[in-house]
Amino acid sequence: MAEETRNEDTEQTDLDEDIAMALVNHVINTPDDSGETDPRTKYPSEKFEPQTQDYPGWTEAMNPRPDHGEQSYVGHHRMMGMRTLITGGDSGIGRAVAIAYAREGADVAFTYLPEEEQDAEQTVQLIEDAGSRALALPGDLQDEEFCQEVIAQTVAEFDGLNVLVNNAGFQMATSEGIEDLTSEQFDRTFKTNVYALFWLTKAALPHMKPGAAIINTSSIQGYHPSPSLIDYAATKAAINSMTFSLAESLGPKGIRVNAVAPGPVWTPLQPPTQPAEKIERFGQDTPLGRAGQPAELAATYVLLATEESSYISGSVIGVTGGKHLA
DSSP states (O other): OHHHHHHHHHHHHHHHHHHHHHHHHHHHOOOOTTSOOOTTSSSOOSOOOOOOOOTTOOGGGSSSOOOOSTTTOOOOSTTTTOEEEETTOSSHHHHHHHHHHHHTTOEEEEEEOGGGHHHHHHHHHHHHHTTOOEEEEESOTTOHHHHHHHHHHHHHHHTSOSEEEEOOOOOOOOTTGGGGOOHHHHHHHHIIIIIHHHHHHHHHGGGOOTTOEEEEEOOGGGTSOOGGGHHHHHHHHHHHHHHHHHHHHHGGGTOEEEEEEEOSBOOTTHHHHSOHHHHHTTTTTSTTSSOBOGGGTHHHHHHHHSGGGTTOOSOEEEESTTOOOO
16 A cells, blocks of 8 residues: 555656746747747757766656657547557657657557666556557567567557557767777667567558558758757668659658758767767757757657658658758
8 A cells, every 4th residue: 555655656756846947938939919939939948957977867867857749749639440559669759759649549559668667557558548448568679579579469459550660779879989999889879760660660551551651750950950869860861862762662651751850859879878068959950949849749640640741752851940951
C-alpha cells in the first residue's frame, strides 16, 4: 500500500508539473487583439539553466520540462483505427507524436531503451488516457533481431501496421571534432540512426498496404552539420537520401515516405550529449530566438500520416524556428 501511495504521489507530481508548464506557456503565449500569437514568445526564450545528465536522459530531470502537448494537443479523429509504431516514443519528439496519434484515434506502439522505463510508463499512461491501445517495446535498435521483433509484435498486437515513424536517434558531441570521434561511437550512431531505419522499414513493408506511410526523423544537421556532431549529421544526410529513394521505390505500391527535419528542440537527448555551456544558449541562434518544444512538431507528423497529405511523398519538412534547409 505504501508503494502504491508513492507511485500515485509521483504521478500526481508529474501531472502537476505538466499543468504548471502549460500555465507558464499560457501566460507567456498571450494572443493579441487579432487572436494571433507571437511565435517568438509562445514558449520561454531566455537562456536555459546549464545542466547535464547521464545518457540517455530523463524528462523529469530537465529544467524546464519539455512540453509534449500533454495539456494542449486536441485530436480531431483524423487517425481513427490506424495502427502506428514510433521508435524512441518514450520522450521528446516521439512522445509528442505518440500523444497526438493517440488523441487522433490511433493505437500506438513505441520503442525505448530499458533505461528509459520511467519515461515509457508515463507515455503509456498518456496514450491510454486518450482511449487508445499502447504497446511499449524496450530494447536496443542496434540489434537487427530486435528491430524485426518490434515489427512482429506490433503487427500481432494491432493486427496490422499503417504508419511507421523512424524517430529514435543517437548523438554525442565531440569536443575535438573527428580527432576524438571513436569508431565505437561512429558505429553506434549509424546503427541506431540508419541501420535501424533500414531494418525496421524492410521488416514492416510486407505488412503495409496502399495508403500506409513511413515518416523518418531527419535534422537540420543533415543540411548544416556542426563540427562537433560529424557522425550524427552524416546519419541525418543519409536519412534524407533514403527518404528520397524509398519514396520513389514505394510510391508505385501506394506507400508514401517523408521526413521531418527538426531544428533545435528541447528534448532529453540534449543535456546528456552537449556541453553545459551549449545547453545554456540552446536554440537562441534561430530566427525565432528560442528552442522548439516537442509539441510544436506533432501536427507535422499527423499531417504526414493522414490522407490530408495524400500527394506528399519524398519530402523533407523543416521545423526549425526559421533556419533554412537549403
